[in-house]
Amino acid sequence: MARQAKYEELRMALLAEMAGSPPHTPLPTEREISARHGVSRNTVRQALDALEAAGAVYRVQGAGTFVAPAVVSKSLALTSFSEDMRDRDLEPASRLLAAGTVRAGRQVAGLLEIDPEAEVVRVSRLRLADGAPMCLETVHLPAQRVPGLAQEDLSGSLYELLSVRHGLEIGSAEQIVRAVDLAETESALLGVPVGSSGLRVQRVGLDRRESPVEATTTLYRADRYDIRFTVRRAARS
Amino acid sequence: MARQAKYEELRMALLAEMAGSPPHTPLPTEREISARHGVSRNTVRQALDALEAAGAVYRVQGAGTFVAPAVVSKSLALTSFSEDMRDRDLEPASRLLAAGTVRAGRQVAGLLEIDPEAEVVRVSRLRLADGAPMCLETVHLPAQRVPGLAQEDLSGSLYELLSVRHGLEIGSAEQIVRAVDLAETESALLGVPVGSSGLRVQRVGLDRRESPVEATTTLYRADRYDIRFTVRRAARS
DNA sequence: CAGTGGTCTAGACCACCCA
DNA sequence: GGGTGGTCTAGACCACTGT
Numbered sequence: 001m002a003r004q005a006k007y008e009e010l011r012m013a014l015l016a017e018m019a020g021s022p023p024h025t026p027l028p029t030e031r032e033i034s035a036r037h038g039v040s041r042n043t044v045r046q047a048l049d050a051l052e053a054a055g056a057v058y059r060v061q062g063a064g065t066f067v068a069p070a071v072v073s074k075s076l077a078l079t080s081f082s083e084d085m086r087d088r089d090l091e092p093a094s095r096l097l098a099a100g101t102v103r104a105g106r107q108v109a110g111l112l113e114i115d116p117e118a119e120v121v122r123v124s125r126l127r128l129a130d131g132a133p134m135c136l137e138t139v140h141l142p143a144q145r146v147p148g149l150a151q152e153d154l155s156g157s158l159y160e161l162l163s164v165r166h167g168l169e170i171g172s173a174e175q176i177v178r179a180v181d182l183a184e185t186e187s188a189l190l191g192v193p194v195g196s197s198g199l200r201v202q203r204v205g206l207d208r209r210e211s212p213v214e215a216t217t218t219l220y221r222a223d224r225y226d227i228r229f230t231v232r233r234a235a236r237s
Numbered sequence: 238m239a240r241q242a243k244y245e246e247l248r249m250a251l252l253a254e255m256a257g258s259p260p261h262t263p264l265p266t267e268r269e270i271s272a273r274h275g276v277s278r279n280t281v282r283q284a285l286d287a288l289e290a291a292g293a294v295y296r297v298q299g300a301g302t303f304v305a306p307a308v309v310s311k312s313l314a315l316t317s318f319s320e321d322m323r324d325r326d327l328e329p330a331s332r333l334l335a336a337g338t339v340r341a342g343r344q345v346a347g348l349l350e351i352d353p354e355a356e357v358v359r360v361s362r363l364r365l366a367d368g369a370p371m372c373l374e375t376v377h378l379p380a381q382r383v384p385g386l387a388q389e390d391l392s393g394s395l396y397e398l399l400s401v402r403h404g405l406e407i408g409s410a411e412q413i414v415r416a417v418d419l420a421e422t423e424s425a426l427l428g429v430p431v432g433s434s435g436l437r438v439q440r441v442g443l444d445r446r447e448s449p450v451e452a453t454t455t456l457y458r459a460d461r462y463d464i465r466f467t468v469r470r471a472a473r474s
Numbered sequence: 475c476a477g478t479g480g481t482c483t484a485g486a487c488c489a490c491c492c493a
Numbered sequence: 494g495g496g497t498g499g500t501c502t503a504g505a506c507c508a509c510t511g512t
Binding site for chain 4: 005006007039040041042043046060061062063064
Binding site: 266267268282285296297299300302 | 496497498499
Protein backbone atom coordinates (compact mmCIF):
# COMPACT_ATOMS: atom_id res chain seq x y z
CA MET A 1 0.00 0.00 0.00
CA ALA A 2 1.34 3.39 -0.96
CA ARG A 3 2.00 5.63 2.01
CA GLN A 4 -0.03 8.82 2.17
CA ALA A 5 1.76 11.87 0.83
CA LYS A 6 2.02 14.74 3.28
CA TYR A 7 0.11 17.11 1.04
CA GLU A 8 -2.74 14.59 0.87
CA GLU A 9 -2.96 14.46 4.65
CA LEU A 10 -2.80 18.23 4.76
CA ARG A 11 -5.49 18.53 2.09
CA MET A 12 -7.88 16.44 4.14
CA ALA A 13 -6.98 18.26 7.34
CA LEU A 14 -7.75 21.60 5.68
CA LEU A 15 -10.99 20.23 4.26
CA ALA A 16 -12.01 19.19 7.77
CA GLU A 17 -11.10 22.59 9.23
CA MET A 18 -13.07 24.35 6.51
CA ALA A 19 -16.20 22.30 7.08
CA GLY A 20 -18.94 24.59 8.30
CA SER A 21 -17.23 27.83 7.34
CA PRO A 22 -19.41 30.07 5.20
CA PRO A 23 -18.30 30.81 1.62
CA HIS A 24 -15.59 33.44 1.14
CA THR A 25 -14.17 32.83 4.62
CA PRO A 26 -10.42 33.37 4.37
CA LEU A 27 -8.14 30.43 5.11
CA PRO A 28 -4.96 30.99 7.09
CA THR A 29 -2.13 32.28 4.93
CA GLU A 30 0.11 29.75 3.24
CA ARG A 31 2.98 30.71 5.54
CA GLU A 32 0.80 30.23 8.59
CA ILE A 33 -0.46 26.81 7.49
CA SER A 34 3.12 25.89 6.73
CA ALA A 35 4.29 26.84 10.22
CA ARG A 36 1.28 25.38 12.00
CA HIS A 37 1.53 21.98 10.32
CA GLY A 38 5.30 21.82 10.23
CA VAL A 39 5.62 21.41 6.47
CA SER A 40 7.24 23.55 3.81
CA ARG A 41 5.26 26.15 1.96
CA ASN A 42 5.56 24.20 -1.28
CA THR A 43 3.77 21.30 0.35
CA VAL A 44 1.02 23.64 1.50
CA ARG A 45 0.70 24.87 -2.05
CA GLN A 46 0.39 21.32 -3.37
CA ALA A 47 -2.48 20.73 -0.96
CA LEU A 48 -4.15 24.02 -1.93
CA ASP A 49 -3.64 23.28 -5.63
CA ALA A 50 -5.62 20.08 -5.17
CA LEU A 51 -8.37 21.86 -3.23
CA GLU A 52 -8.55 24.58 -5.86
CA ALA A 53 -8.76 22.05 -8.69
CA ALA A 54 -11.58 20.32 -6.81
CA GLY A 55 -13.40 23.63 -6.48
CA ALA A 56 -13.22 23.71 -2.68
CA VAL A 57 -11.25 26.94 -2.42
CA TYR A 58 -10.29 29.85 -4.66
CA ARG A 59 -7.23 32.04 -4.50
CA VAL A 60 -6.75 35.72 -5.24
CA GLN A 61 -3.19 36.89 -5.62
CA GLY A 62 -2.32 39.50 -3.05
CA ALA A 63 -5.51 38.89 -1.08
CA GLY A 64 -5.64 35.32 0.15
CA THR A 65 -7.24 31.92 -0.16
CA PHE A 66 -10.95 31.55 0.50
CA VAL A 67 -13.62 28.92 0.98
CA ALA A 68 -15.44 28.52 -2.35
CA PRO A 69 -19.24 28.80 -2.44
CA ALA A 70 -21.02 25.46 -2.57
CA VAL A 71 -21.10 24.45 -6.20
CA VAL A 72 -24.07 23.17 -8.10
CA SER A 73 -21.82 21.24 -10.41
CA LYS A 74 -19.03 19.08 -9.16
CA SER A 75 -15.86 19.18 -11.11
CA LEU A 76 -15.87 16.55 -13.80
CA ALA A 77 -14.01 13.36 -13.03
CA LEU A 78 -13.87 9.88 -14.46
CA THR A 79 -16.39 7.86 -12.52
CA SER A 80 -18.14 4.55 -12.95
CA PHE A 81 -21.91 4.46 -13.29
CA SER A 82 -22.18 3.17 -9.72
CA GLU A 83 -20.13 6.04 -8.29
CA ASP A 84 -22.03 8.52 -10.43
CA MET A 85 -25.41 7.33 -9.14
CA ARG A 86 -24.31 7.29 -5.51
CA ASP A 87 -23.15 10.89 -5.91
CA ARG A 88 -26.73 11.66 -6.93
CA ASP A 89 -28.13 9.73 -3.96
CA LEU A 90 -29.56 7.03 -6.18
CA GLU A 91 -29.11 3.30 -5.74
CA PRO A 92 -27.42 1.78 -8.81
CA ALA A 93 -28.33 -1.60 -10.26
CA SER A 94 -27.81 -3.45 -13.50
CA ARG A 95 -29.57 -5.87 -15.86
CA LEU A 96 -27.41 -7.81 -18.28
CA LEU A 97 -28.87 -7.73 -21.79
CA ALA A 98 -26.12 -9.49 -23.73
CA ALA A 99 -22.49 -10.50 -23.37
CA GLY A 100 -20.28 -12.23 -25.90
CA THR A 101 -17.34 -12.13 -28.23
CA VAL A 102 -17.65 -10.64 -31.70
CA ARG A 103 -15.36 -9.26 -34.38
CA ALA A 104 -14.50 -5.64 -33.80
CA GLY A 105 -15.68 -4.18 -37.09
CA ARG A 106 -14.36 -0.95 -38.50
CA GLN A 107 -15.82 1.59 -36.10
CA VAL A 108 -14.92 -0.10 -32.82
CA ALA A 109 -11.53 -1.16 -34.20
CA GLY A 110 -10.81 2.45 -35.05
CA LEU A 111 -11.62 3.63 -31.54
CA LEU A 112 -9.60 0.86 -29.88
CA GLU A 113 -6.79 1.06 -32.44
CA ILE A 114 -6.89 -2.66 -33.18
CA ASP A 115 -7.46 -4.79 -36.30
CA PRO A 116 -11.09 -4.82 -37.53
CA GLU A 117 -10.85 -8.64 -37.67
CA ALA A 118 -9.69 -8.88 -34.05
CA GLU A 119 -12.16 -10.14 -31.48
CA VAL A 120 -13.75 -7.90 -28.88
CA VAL A 121 -15.90 -8.66 -25.87
CA ARG A 122 -19.20 -6.83 -26.07
CA VAL A 123 -21.36 -6.31 -22.99
CA SER A 124 -24.75 -4.62 -23.12
CA ARG A 125 -26.46 -3.66 -19.91
CA LEU A 126 -29.54 -1.76 -18.84
CA ARG A 127 -28.57 0.30 -15.84
CA LEU A 128 -31.04 1.25 -13.17
CA ALA A 129 -31.19 3.94 -10.52
CA ASP A 130 -33.55 3.41 -7.60
CA GLY A 131 -35.08 0.58 -9.59
CA ALA A 132 -36.00 2.55 -12.72
CA PRO A 133 -34.10 2.50 -16.03
CA MET A 134 -31.49 5.22 -16.35
CA CYS A 135 -29.38 4.29 -19.34
CA LEU A 136 -28.39 1.69 -21.90
CA GLU A 137 -24.72 0.89 -21.96
CA THR A 138 -22.69 -1.09 -24.50
CA VAL A 139 -19.03 -1.74 -23.72
CA HIS A 140 -16.37 -3.04 -26.13
CA LEU A 141 -13.02 -4.40 -24.95
CA PRO A 142 -10.24 -6.15 -26.88
CA ALA A 143 -10.83 -9.86 -26.18
CA GLN A 144 -7.11 -10.48 -25.96
CA ARG A 145 -6.76 -8.23 -22.95
CA VAL A 146 -9.74 -9.54 -20.98
CA PRO A 147 -9.77 -13.35 -21.39
CA GLY A 148 -12.90 -14.98 -19.99
CA LEU A 149 -14.61 -11.68 -19.16
CA ALA A 150 -17.87 -12.59 -20.88
CA GLN A 151 -18.27 -15.51 -18.45
CA GLU A 152 -17.67 -13.51 -15.29
CA ASP A 153 -20.20 -11.78 -13.04
CA LEU A 154 -21.16 -8.63 -14.91
CA SER A 155 -23.80 -7.30 -12.54
CA GLY A 156 -21.49 -4.94 -10.66
CA SER A 157 -18.74 -2.48 -11.44
CA LEU A 158 -16.96 -3.34 -14.67
CA TYR A 159 -14.08 -1.01 -13.87
CA GLU A 160 -13.44 -2.87 -10.64
CA LEU A 161 -13.54 -6.21 -12.45
CA LEU A 162 -11.07 -4.96 -15.05
CA SER A 163 -8.73 -3.68 -12.39
CA VAL A 164 -8.84 -6.64 -10.01
CA ARG A 165 -9.06 -9.53 -12.46
CA HIS A 166 -7.29 -8.27 -15.55
CA GLY A 167 -4.91 -5.60 -14.33
CA LEU A 168 -6.46 -2.98 -16.59
CA GLU A 169 -6.43 0.47 -15.01
CA ILE A 170 -8.36 3.15 -16.85
CA GLY A 171 -6.81 6.46 -15.90
CA SER A 172 -8.56 8.80 -18.30
CA ALA A 173 -11.23 8.80 -20.97
CA GLU A 174 -12.27 10.87 -23.94
CA GLN A 175 -15.96 11.57 -24.17
CA ILE A 176 -18.29 12.88 -26.86
CA VAL A 177 -21.77 13.99 -25.79
CA ARG A 178 -24.67 14.40 -28.21
CA ALA A 179 -28.42 14.73 -28.04
CA VAL A 180 -30.23 12.05 -30.06
CA ASP A 181 -33.73 10.90 -30.90
CA LEU A 182 -34.19 7.49 -29.34
CA ALA A 183 -35.04 4.51 -31.55
CA GLU A 184 -38.14 2.45 -30.71
CA THR A 185 -36.31 -0.43 -29.05
CA GLU A 186 -34.24 2.00 -27.05
CA SER A 187 -37.19 3.94 -25.71
CA ALA A 188 -38.93 0.66 -24.88
CA LEU A 189 -36.00 -0.55 -22.80
CA LEU A 190 -35.63 2.80 -21.08
CA GLY A 191 -39.36 3.04 -20.44
CA VAL A 192 -39.90 6.40 -22.11
CA PRO A 193 -42.35 7.42 -24.88
CA VAL A 194 -41.37 6.81 -28.49
CA GLY A 195 -39.78 9.91 -29.95
CA SER A 196 -38.19 11.03 -26.70
CA SER A 197 -34.71 12.46 -26.85
CA GLY A 198 -31.74 11.03 -25.04
CA LEU A 199 -28.21 11.94 -24.16
CA ARG A 200 -25.61 9.80 -25.91
CA VAL A 201 -22.16 9.60 -24.37
CA GLN A 202 -19.46 7.92 -26.43
CA ARG A 203 -16.44 7.13 -24.31
CA VAL A 204 -12.98 5.76 -25.05
CA GLY A 205 -11.14 4.70 -21.90
CA LEU A 206 -7.35 4.95 -21.85
CA ASP A 207 -4.79 3.25 -19.65
CA ARG A 208 -2.10 5.30 -18.01
CA ARG A 209 -0.01 5.08 -21.19
CA GLU A 210 -2.86 6.72 -23.08
CA SER A 211 -3.61 3.61 -25.10
CA PRO A 212 -7.31 2.86 -25.68
CA VAL A 213 -8.62 -0.18 -23.78
CA GLU A 214 -12.38 0.36 -23.73
CA ALA A 215 -14.99 1.86 -26.05
CA THR A 216 -18.42 2.48 -24.55
CA THR A 217 -21.62 4.02 -25.80
CA THR A 218 -24.16 5.05 -23.18
CA LEU A 219 -27.67 6.28 -23.89
CA TYR A 220 -29.23 8.20 -21.02
CA ARG A 221 -32.83 9.14 -20.44
CA ALA A 222 -33.11 12.88 -20.99
CA ASP A 223 -35.73 13.27 -18.28
CA ARG A 224 -33.64 11.77 -15.49
CA TYR A 225 -30.05 12.57 -16.34
CA ASP A 226 -27.86 15.61 -16.88
CA ILE A 227 -24.14 16.28 -16.94
CA ARG A 228 -22.74 18.92 -14.61
CA PHE A 229 -19.25 20.31 -14.60
CA THR A 230 -17.12 23.37 -14.03
CA VAL A 231 -14.95 24.88 -16.72
CA ARG A 232 -12.13 27.37 -16.29
CA ARG A 233 -10.42 29.84 -18.53
CA ALA A 234 -7.51 28.12 -20.23
CA ALA A 235 -3.97 29.41 -19.93
CA ARG A 236 -2.88 31.75 -22.67
CA SER A 237 -1.48 29.75 -25.56
CA MET B 238 1.77 43.64 -19.22
CA ALA B 239 2.66 40.71 -16.98
CA ARG B 240 6.08 39.30 -17.72
CA GLN B 241 6.14 35.75 -18.96
CA ALA B 242 6.86 33.19 -16.27
CA LYS B 243 9.81 30.92 -16.98
CA TYR B 244 7.70 27.80 -16.90
CA GLU B 245 5.39 29.34 -19.52
CA GLU B 246 8.31 29.98 -21.83
CA LEU B 247 9.60 26.49 -21.15
CA ARG B 248 6.17 25.00 -21.81
CA MET B 249 6.02 26.59 -25.23
CA ALA B 250 9.62 25.65 -26.01
CA LEU B 251 8.85 22.01 -25.17
CA LEU B 252 5.68 22.13 -27.23
CA ALA B 253 7.69 23.37 -30.19
CA GLU B 254 10.35 20.67 -29.72
CA MET B 255 7.66 18.00 -29.52
CA ALA B 256 5.96 19.11 -32.71
CA GLY B 257 6.24 16.33 -35.27
CA SER B 258 7.29 13.64 -32.82
CA PRO B 259 5.11 10.54 -33.04
CA PRO B 260 2.98 9.62 -30.02
CA HIS B 261 4.75 7.84 -27.13
CA THR B 262 8.11 9.39 -28.02
CA PRO B 263 9.94 9.95 -24.73
CA LEU B 264 10.81 13.50 -23.77
CA PRO B 265 14.19 14.20 -22.19
CA THR B 266 14.22 13.47 -18.48
CA GLU B 267 13.22 16.25 -16.11
CA ARG B 268 16.81 16.56 -14.90
CA GLU B 269 18.07 16.85 -18.46
CA ILE B 270 15.53 19.55 -19.41
CA SER B 271 16.45 21.32 -16.20
CA ALA B 272 20.17 21.33 -17.06
CA ARG B 273 19.66 22.13 -20.73
CA HIS B 274 17.41 25.12 -20.11
CA GLY B 275 19.19 26.35 -17.02
CA VAL B 276 16.17 26.21 -14.73
CA SER B 277 15.44 24.26 -11.58
CA ARG B 278 13.70 20.94 -11.76
CA ASN B 279 10.64 22.34 -10.00
CA THR B 280 10.21 24.81 -12.84
CA VAL B 281 10.47 21.99 -15.35
CA ARG B 282 7.78 20.17 -13.42
CA GLN B 283 5.52 23.20 -13.51
CA ALA B 284 5.83 23.31 -17.30
CA LEU B 285 5.20 19.57 -17.59
CA ASP B 286 2.22 19.83 -15.22
CA ALA B 287 0.65 22.32 -17.61
CA LEU B 288 1.38 20.16 -20.65
CA GLU B 289 -0.04 17.13 -18.90
CA ALA B 290 -3.20 19.00 -17.90
CA ALA B 291 -3.60 20.09 -21.52
CA GLY B 292 -3.27 16.47 -22.66
CA ALA B 293 -0.05 17.09 -24.61
CA VAL B 294 2.11 14.65 -22.64
CA TYR B 295 1.64 11.84 -20.15
CA ARG B 296 3.95 10.70 -17.38
CA VAL B 297 4.68 7.24 -16.01
CA GLN B 298 6.48 7.11 -12.70
CA GLY B 299 9.78 5.33 -13.02
CA ALA B 300 9.61 5.29 -16.81
CA GLY B 301 9.49 8.81 -18.18
CA THR B 302 7.41 11.52 -19.84
CA PHE B 303 5.99 10.86 -23.29
CA VAL B 304 4.27 12.64 -26.15
CA ALA B 305 0.53 11.95 -25.83
CA PRO B 306 -1.37 10.52 -28.83
CA ALA B 307 -3.40 13.09 -30.75
CA VAL B 308 -6.67 13.46 -28.90
CA VAL B 309 -10.12 13.38 -30.43
CA SER B 310 -11.44 15.52 -27.65
CA LYS B 311 -9.71 18.64 -26.47
CA SER B 312 -9.60 19.18 -22.79
CA LEU B 313 -12.59 21.19 -21.70
CA ALA B 314 -12.05 24.90 -21.18
CA LEU B 315 -14.22 27.96 -20.82
CA THR B 316 -14.55 29.38 -24.30
CA SER B 317 -16.83 31.87 -26.01
CA PHE B 318 -19.05 30.73 -28.84
CA SER B 319 -16.73 32.44 -31.32
CA GLU B 320 -13.65 30.63 -30.03
CA ASP B 321 -15.55 27.36 -29.90
CA MET B 322 -16.63 27.64 -33.54
CA ARG B 323 -13.17 28.61 -34.79
CA ASP B 324 -11.77 25.53 -33.02
CA ARG B 325 -14.18 23.53 -35.17
CA ASP B 326 -13.12 25.39 -38.32
CA LEU B 327 -16.47 27.12 -38.62
CA GLU B 328 -17.05 30.82 -39.14
CA PRO B 329 -19.12 32.28 -36.28
CA ALA B 330 -21.81 34.92 -36.75
CA SER B 331 -24.71 36.29 -34.76
CA ARG B 332 -28.24 37.61 -35.21
CA LEU B 333 -29.71 39.68 -32.43
CA LEU B 334 -33.24 38.59 -31.56
CA ALA B 335 -33.92 40.76 -28.53
CA ALA B 336 -32.11 42.90 -25.99
CA GLY B 337 -33.53 44.76 -23.05
CA THR B 338 -33.89 45.19 -19.34
CA VAL B 339 -36.36 43.13 -17.33
CA ARG B 340 -36.92 42.10 -13.74
CA ALA B 341 -34.87 39.07 -12.79
CA GLY B 342 -37.63 36.76 -11.63
CA ARG B 343 -37.12 33.92 -9.23
CA GLN B 344 -35.14 31.51 -11.36
CA VAL B 345 -32.58 33.92 -12.78
CA ALA B 346 -32.30 35.72 -9.44
CA GLY B 347 -31.47 32.42 -7.80
CA LEU B 348 -28.72 31.67 -10.26
CA LEU B 349 -27.22 35.15 -10.03
CA GLU B 350 -27.79 35.41 -6.28
CA ILE B 351 -29.60 38.74 -6.53
CA ASP B 352 -33.03 40.02 -5.55
CA PRO B 353 -35.89 38.73 -7.75
CA GLU B 354 -37.06 42.34 -8.11
CA ALA B 355 -33.65 43.54 -9.31
CA GLU B 356 -33.23 44.37 -12.97
CA VAL B 357 -31.27 42.23 -15.37
CA VAL B 358 -30.18 42.78 -18.95
CA ARG B 359 -31.44 40.01 -21.19
CA VAL B 360 -29.91 39.39 -24.60
CA SER B 361 -31.22 36.73 -26.99
CA ARG B 362 -29.20 35.84 -30.03
CA LEU B 363 -29.32 33.27 -32.80
CA ARG B 364 -25.80 32.14 -33.40
CA LEU B 365 -24.63 30.91 -36.77
CA ALA B 366 -21.75 28.80 -37.96
CA ASP B 367 -20.76 29.04 -41.62
CA GLY B 368 -24.02 30.88 -42.19
CA ALA B 369 -26.38 28.25 -40.81
CA PRO B 370 -28.08 28.32 -37.39
CA MET B 371 -26.15 26.54 -34.66
CA CYS B 372 -27.77 27.57 -31.40
CA LEU B 373 -30.14 29.89 -29.57
CA GLU B 374 -28.56 31.77 -26.72
CA THR B 375 -30.16 33.83 -23.95
CA VAL B 376 -27.88 35.70 -21.56
CA HIS B 377 -28.85 37.34 -18.27
CA LEU B 378 -26.63 39.85 -16.47
CA PRO B 379 -27.32 42.02 -13.41
CA ALA B 380 -28.22 45.43 -14.89
CA GLN B 381 -26.35 47.19 -12.12
CA ARG B 382 -23.05 45.68 -13.20
CA VAL B 383 -23.38 46.33 -16.93
CA PRO B 384 -24.91 49.81 -17.35
CA GLY B 385 -25.90 50.59 -20.93
CA LEU B 386 -25.07 47.14 -22.23
CA ALA B 387 -28.39 46.70 -24.02
CA GLN B 388 -27.55 49.71 -26.22
CA GLU B 389 -24.08 48.54 -27.23
CA ASP B 390 -23.04 46.49 -30.27
CA LEU B 391 -24.06 42.93 -29.46
CA SER B 392 -23.09 41.27 -32.71
CA GLY B 393 -19.67 40.10 -31.56
CA SER B 394 -18.11 38.53 -28.50
CA LEU B 395 -20.07 39.36 -25.36
CA TYR B 396 -17.23 38.23 -23.11
CA GLU B 397 -14.89 40.69 -24.73
CA LEU B 398 -17.43 43.48 -24.32
CA LEU B 399 -17.88 42.64 -20.65
CA SER B 400 -14.15 42.61 -20.07
CA VAL B 401 -13.21 45.73 -22.02
CA ARG B 402 -16.20 47.95 -21.25
CA HIS B 403 -17.40 46.79 -17.86
CA GLY B 404 -14.37 45.23 -16.19
CA LEU B 405 -16.17 41.94 -15.73
CA GLU B 406 -13.79 38.99 -16.04
CA ILE B 407 -15.40 35.58 -16.11
CA GLY B 408 -12.82 33.11 -14.86
CA SER B 409 -14.90 29.97 -14.55
CA ALA B 410 -18.40 28.71 -15.17
CA GLU B 411 -20.67 25.95 -13.95
CA GLN B 412 -22.53 24.12 -16.67
CA ILE B 413 -25.46 21.73 -16.78
CA VAL B 414 -26.03 19.79 -19.99
CA ARG B 415 -29.33 18.11 -20.87
CA ALA B 416 -30.99 16.65 -23.92
CA VAL B 417 -34.37 18.26 -24.66
CA ASP B 418 -37.20 18.09 -27.18
CA LEU B 419 -37.25 21.42 -29.00
CA ALA B 420 -40.38 23.57 -28.90
CA GLU B 421 -41.96 24.68 -32.18
CA THR B 422 -40.58 28.21 -32.18
CA GLU B 423 -37.16 26.92 -31.24
CA SER B 424 -36.98 24.41 -34.06
CA ALA B 425 -38.23 27.06 -36.48
CA LEU B 426 -35.45 29.46 -35.51
CA LEU B 427 -32.83 26.74 -35.65
CA GLY B 428 -34.15 25.46 -38.97
CA VAL B 429 -34.71 21.86 -37.90
CA PRO B 430 -37.85 19.69 -38.11
CA VAL B 431 -40.42 19.96 -35.35
CA GLY B 432 -39.83 17.30 -32.72
CA SER B 433 -36.05 17.28 -33.15
CA SER B 434 -33.95 17.00 -30.04
CA GLY B 435 -31.44 19.57 -28.92
CA LEU B 436 -28.65 19.98 -26.44
CA ARG B 437 -29.40 22.50 -23.70
CA VAL B 438 -26.46 24.01 -21.86
CA GLN B 439 -27.26 26.07 -18.78
CA ARG B 440 -24.25 28.09 -17.70
CA VAL B 441 -23.52 30.33 -14.73
CA GLY B 442 -20.37 32.41 -15.22
CA LEU B 443 -18.32 33.34 -12.16
CA ASP B 444 -15.77 36.08 -11.60
CA ARG B 445 -12.47 35.25 -10.00
CA ARG B 446 -14.05 35.52 -6.56
CA GLU B 447 -16.51 32.84 -7.53
CA SER B 448 -19.49 35.20 -7.51
CA PRO B 449 -22.04 34.68 -10.27
CA VAL B 450 -22.14 37.43 -12.89
CA GLU B 451 -23.84 35.78 -15.87
CA ALA B 452 -26.56 33.20 -16.41
CA THR B 453 -26.90 31.80 -19.92
CA THR B 454 -29.06 29.16 -21.52
CA THR B 455 -27.96 27.84 -24.88
CA LEU B 456 -29.93 25.49 -27.08
CA TYR B 457 -27.81 23.68 -29.67
CA ARG B 458 -28.92 21.78 -32.74
CA ALA B 459 -28.32 18.10 -32.03
CA ASP B 460 -27.35 17.37 -35.62
CA ARG B 461 -24.52 19.89 -35.77
CA TYR B 462 -23.12 20.11 -32.29
CA ASP B 463 -21.48 17.85 -29.73
CA ILE B 464 -19.43 18.39 -26.60
CA ARG B 465 -16.03 16.72 -26.35
CA PHE B 466 -13.82 16.49 -23.33
CA THR B 467 -11.32 14.38 -21.46
CA VAL B 468 -11.90 13.20 -17.91
CA ARG B 469 -9.35 11.81 -15.49
CA ARG B 470 -9.50 9.64 -12.44
CA ALA B 471 -9.93 11.83 -9.39
CA ALA B 472 -7.52 11.71 -6.48
CA ARG B 473 -8.48 9.31 -3.70
CA SER B 474 -10.71 11.09 -1.24
C1' DC C 475 3.69 49.82 2.10
C1' DA C 476 2.81 45.67 4.60
C1' DG C 477 1.08 41.25 3.56
C1' DT C 478 -0.67 37.95 0.29
C1' DG C 479 -0.24 34.46 -3.26
C1' DG C 480 2.99 33.33 -7.56
C1' DT C 481 7.41 31.92 -9.08
C1' DC C 482 11.99 30.05 -8.57
C1' DT C 483 16.22 27.78 -6.69
C1' DA C 484 19.34 23.84 -5.27
C1' DG C 485 19.42 20.59 -2.96
C1' DA C 486 17.43 15.64 -0.91
C1' DC C 487 15.10 11.16 -0.42
C1' DC C 488 11.38 7.93 -1.92
C1' DA C 489 8.47 4.84 -5.03
C1' DC C 490 8.49 2.76 -9.07
C1' DC C 491 9.89 0.79 -13.81
C1' DC C 492 12.67 -1.95 -16.48
C1' DA C 493 16.71 -4.24 -18.28
C1' DG D 494 20.35 -1.66 -9.46
C1' DG D 495 20.42 2.38 -12.20
C1' DG D 496 17.43 5.79 -13.73
C1' DT D 497 12.82 7.80 -13.79
C1' DG D 498 9.12 10.66 -11.98
C1' DG D 499 6.90 11.98 -7.12
C1' DT D 500 7.49 14.33 -2.90
C1' DC D 501 9.65 17.53 0.24
C1' DT D 502 12.61 21.24 2.33
C1' DA D 503 14.18 26.03 3.44
C1' DG D 504 15.13 29.46 1.69
C1' DA D 505 14.43 33.90 -1.88
C1' DC D 506 12.38 37.51 -4.78
C1' DC D 507 8.33 39.21 -7.57
C1' DA D 508 3.44 40.80 -8.59
C1' DC D 509 -0.50 42.04 -6.74
C1' DT D 510 -4.07 43.58 -3.17
C1' DG D 511 -5.92 46.59 -0.05
C1' DT D 512 -5.54 50.24 3.34
